[in-house]
Amino acid sequence: MDRRTFLTAASAALVARPAAAQAPARQWQSQSLTEAGFKPDASERLEKAFADGELKGLHGLVVLRHGKIAMEHYFSGADEIWGDSRGTVAFNADELHDLRSVSKSIVGLIYGIALGEGLVPKPDAPVLASFPDYRDLAADADRQRIKIEHVLTMSMGLAWDESLPYTDPRNSEIAMERAADRYRFILEQPITRPPGEAWTYSGGATALLGHLVARGSGQRLGTYASSRLFGPLGIGHFAWTNGMNGEEAAASGLRLRPRDLAAIGQLLLDKGNYGGRQIIPADWVEQALTQRMQRQDGLGYGYQWYLGRDRAGDPWYGAEGNGGQRLIVAPKQQIVIAVTAGNYNLPGNSRLPLRVASEFVFGSLAQ
Numbered sequence: 001m002d003r004r005t006f007l008t009a010a011s012a013a014l015v016a017r018p019a020a021a022q023a024p025a026r027q028w029q030s031q032s033l034t035e036a037g038f039k040p041d042a043s044e045r046l047e048k049a050f051a052d053g054e055l056k057g058l059h060g061l062v063v064l065r066h067g068k069i070a071m072e073h074y075f076s077g078a079d080e081i082w083g084d085s086r087g088t089v090a091f092n093a094d095e096l097h098d099l100r101s102v103s104k105s106i107v108g109l110i111y112g113i114a115l116g117e118g119l120v121p122k123p124d125a126p127v128l129a130s131f132p133d134y135r136d137l138a139a140d141a142d143r144q145r146i147k148i149e150h151v152l153t154m155s156m157g158l159a160w161d162e163s164l165p166y167t168d169p170r171n172s173e174i175a176m177e178r179a180a181d182r183y184r185f186i187l188e189q190p191i192t193r194p195p196g197e198a199w200t201y202s203g204g205a206t207a208l209l210g211h212l213v214a215r216g217s218g219q220r221l222g223t224y225a226s227s228r229l230f231g232p233l234g235i236g237h238f239a240w241t242n243g244m245n246g247e248e249a250a251a252s253g254l255r256l257r258p259r260d261l262a263a264i265g266q267l268l269l270d271k272g273n274y275g276g277r278q279i280i281p282a283d284w285v286e287q288a289l290t291q292r293m294q295r296q297d298g299l300g301y302g303y304q305w306y307l308g309r310d311r312a313g314d315p316w317y318g319a320e321g322n323g324g325q326r327l328i329v330a331p332k333q334q335i336v337i338a339v340t341a342g343n344y345n346l347p348g349n350s351r352l353p354l355r356v357a358s359e360f361v362f363g364s365l366a367q
Helices: 042-051 102-116 148-152 172-178 182-187 203-217 221-230 258-269 282-288 351-364
Strands: 014-018 058-065 068-074 076-081 084-090 237-241 254-256 306-309 315-321 325-330 335-341
Touching: 042 068, 042 351, 058 076, 058 258, 058 351, 068 258, 102 203, 102 221, 102 254, 102 258, 102 282, 102 315, 102 325, 148 203, 172 182, 172 203, 182 203, 203 221, 221 237, 254 258, 258 325, 258 335, 325 351, 335 351
Parallel strands: none
Antiparallel strands: 014 237, 058 068, 058 335, 076 084, 237 254, 306 315, 315 325, 325 335
């Protein structure tokens, strides 16, 4: 039984829509591996490894260098949409793919756009000030200390556990989906530590951010994202799966094409600017990519983005999602890596994109 089956009562629907037509469809430029500074056999080695069964579940790979496509590969494999099987899909450049929790990082960017328009609370604002109906929760002085900053950094100090299988009703995300009021459910969880003290993975945090964007803009989250991010970036098509309450599943429901996921990474490299238009405020890009918390494994965390350093000590930032979805941005090398895969819920599913990035991208650099 998978997440969607477990939530059958939700009648969760996939909402597919074209992005707002505010910019022409992105015209990608390509370059050879040699021109991009990679060894000429990089693509050949990747294809052979997949054919030999070493990269099971890999669906797509797009690598940009200096804003141009250097590598692009698609494979066939079993896939699903938020738990609903699609059977075997022959992937190509036009096929949408679940991003799962990569959605969280993109919602963080959308929040920054809305903040620049004055539609959502600033990071130093108390969260409960945005939920006046929850007067009983606001009466708790300790709970009043939770600020938007803590939501952005997943450090609210509230009990939350997504380590359990998504078939388990004790999984916090499943419990949130089944709650009559998901936002009250999130904010009424027991306080386990002071806000800002420790990072705790929480789809509930991203659900709050998505809700605040939708309420502040007076639009559905996907509609606002289309007009302010996807459309201006030349992303012509996307989909966003709804949760049980009929709103977009902010934490895990976004579907994009690999090229468009890579375009998000390139936008961050370009400090939020595309085609002469400042799509994301440059100061928000900087804030989002500044380490504010540390995960248990040592990775840094900003505003919904993971931060780390490679073996040479050079910084990278990125987003990750169940099944092997990954976006990695390496500023020094001017490389963006977008990986999609179908290893949903499998133990160690994060190892595939890491191997692809380390062995077939960074490991294939000519110098």
